[in-house]
Amino acid sequence: MPFQFNLIKKDTGTSARLGQMTTAHGIVDTPAFMPVGTQATVKSLTPEQIRTCGAQIILGNTYHLYLRPGHETIKKLGGLHKFMNWPGPILTDSGGFQVYSLGKLRKITDDGVIFQSHIDGSKHFLTPKKALEIQEALGSDIMMCLDECTPYPATFAQTQKSLALTMEWAKLCKEAKTNPEQALFGIVQGGTYLDLRRQAVEEILPLNFDGYALGGVSVGEPKEIMYAIAETITPLLPEDKPRYLMGVGTPEDIVYGVSCGIDMFDCVIPTRSARHGLLFTNSEKIVIKNARFREDDAPIDETCDCYTCRNFSRAYLRHLYIAGEILAMVLNTIHNVHYYMRLLEQIRAALEENCFTQFKNTFMKKGGGV
RNA sequence: GGAGGGGUUCCCGAGCGGCCAAAGGGAGCAGACUGUAAAUCUGCCGGCGGAGCCUACGGAGGUUCGAAUCCUCCCCCCUCCA
Numbered sequence: 001m002p003f004q005f006n007l008i009k010k011d012t013g014t015s016a017r018l019g020q021m022t023t024a025h026g027i028v029d030t031p032a033f034m035p036v037g038t039q040a041t042v043k044s045l046t047p048e049q050i051r052t053c054g055a056q057i058i059l060g061n062t063y064h065l066y067l068r069p070g071h072e073t074i075k076k077l078g079g080l081h082k083f084m085n086w087p088g089p090i091l092t093d094s095g096g097f098q099v100y101s102l103g104k105l106r107k108i109t110d111d112g113v114i115f116q117s118h119i120d121g122s123k124h125f126l127t128p129k130k131a132l133e134i135q136e137a138l139g140s141d142i143m144m145c146l147d148e149c150t151p152y153p154a155t156f157a158q159t160q161k162s163l164a165l166t167m168e169w170a171k172l173c174k175e176a177k178t179n180p181e182q183a184l185f186g187i188v189q190g191g192t193y194l195d196l197r198r199q200a201v202e203e204i205l206p207l208n209f210d211g212y213a214l215g216g217v218s219v220g221e222p223k224e225i226m227y228a229i230a231e232t233i234t235p236l237l238p239e240d241k242p243r244y245l246m247g248v249g250t251p252e253d254i255v256y257g258v259s260c261g262i263d264m265f266d267c268v269i270p271t272r273s274a275r276h277g278l279l280f281t282n283s284e285k286i287v288i289k290n291a292r293f294r295e296d297d298a299p300i301d302e303t304c305d306c307y308t309c310r311n312f313s314r315a316y317l318r319h320l321y322i323a324g325e326i327l328a329m330v331l332n333t334i335h336n337v338h339y340y341m342r343l344l345e346q347i348r349a350a351l352e353e354n355c356f357t358q359f360k361n362t363f364m365k366k367g368g369g370v
Numbered sequence: 371g372g373a374g375g376g377g378u379u380c381c382c383g384a385g386c387g388g389c390c391a392a393a394g395g396g397a398g399c400a401g402a403c404u405g406u407a408a409a410u411c412u413g414c415c416g417g418c419g420g421a422g423c424c425u426a427c428g429g430a431g432g433u434u435c436g437a438a439u440c441c442u443c444c445c446c447c448c449u450c451c452a
Contacts, residue, residue, distance in 0.1 A: 248405085272410085329409055
């Protein structure tokens with residue numbers, strides 16, 4: 001079953017879209033949020049819990065899984081889906097983000113990236129072809145091109161050079177692709193320079209990818225810049241292909257991104273924040289370790305129907321967190337992922353009912369969820 | 371009864387004449403986190419509005435320009451011997 005994207009509906013007041021992706025491992029309703037499961041696990045959750053939270057698709061990471069346990073191992077064991085017992089769709093990031101985040105441990109050449117493993121210091125050469133080979137071995141439903149996530153700040157010249165490399169790699173990734181069952185997305189870079197972003201779109205469209213991502217955002221640039229990129233560049237992407245804003249973001253960012261015509265998001269915020277005790281609600285910011293919750297018998301969010309909110313008090317969750325109990329991470333992550341999934345459900349429902357603009361305005365007025 | 375060791379800021383614990391409001395932990399309080407090197411990281415943590423002053427290193431005296439640090443006595447605690 002080849003990858004497919006169906007545009008169901010376009011919003012009238014904004015550039016938002018309602019759609020559906022069909023992958024080899026199932027359907028994904030868009031706009032969609034994809035919990036991040038870098039090392040073949042959405043940290044602290046079982047696949048069943050991820051599913052119960054409402055997630056349809058999750059992320060895995062090429063670089064991390066290549067280093068450990070090794071893509072060949074995963075392939076031998078039946079692929080990433082079977083390995084981690086997640087039967088649904090998986091998108092794998094290419095390792096492009098690690099080019100950025102592991103800056104001190106890598107060297108970029110025209111042909112690829114020489115990484116020094118953050119685990120044991122060993123050297124590895126990740127090329128566009130290799131990135132595809134690994135992702136095909138993992139068997140993900142959506143593969144990403146190897147790119148250079150341009151850091152912020154970067155001069156025009158640096159960004160231009162970085163973009164050229166990403167574009168060259170995009171071609172090589174496209175050529176390296178062999179499995180028709182797996183989709184491959186191209187990534188639009190160009191840093192904070194809209195001209196370069198436009199140029200990137202022009203150059204990448206002829207490569208005819210299954211979807212297009214905006215990368216290199218949420219790397220420390222001012223929020224207005226990210227918003228300007230999403231607003232200006234997204235409409236330039238083909239209407240009949242999914243658009244993915246990589247690494248974004250806060251609930252507010254997501255609502256904004258949807259209004260710009262973005263269909264897919266991924267971010268570590270809900271999971272990492274949960275582990276660090278920051279919980280999302282519709283009305284206030286909950287830093288569960290704060291003393292004010294010591295004797296608070298209420299759930300995190302009265303309006304939330306997640307497992308955590310249905311069964312536990314803030315006081316108990318605070319206790320678990322302060323005590324360093326593993327369950328704190330589990331319960332907090334369940335809540336946050338559920339919150340994100342519910343947010344996306346609400347967005348899709350609003351689009352369905354032609355009231356997305358109203359939803360967006362109300363949501364932003366409330367402070368964007370946190 | 372004899373011989374040693376020790377009492378330090380909420381707790382543990384370093385300091386053993388000035389650079390000490392006193393290392394380092396812990397606890398406590400707060401903050402950060404955006405394609406995950408993150409169950410991580412950062413800040414605050416005696417009092418008073420700051421430069422500064424006051425109160426603090428078991429208690430009371432003393433030596434000294436200056437004492438948590440040296441001396442005397444006292445009060446507790448621990449170990450060993452009888």
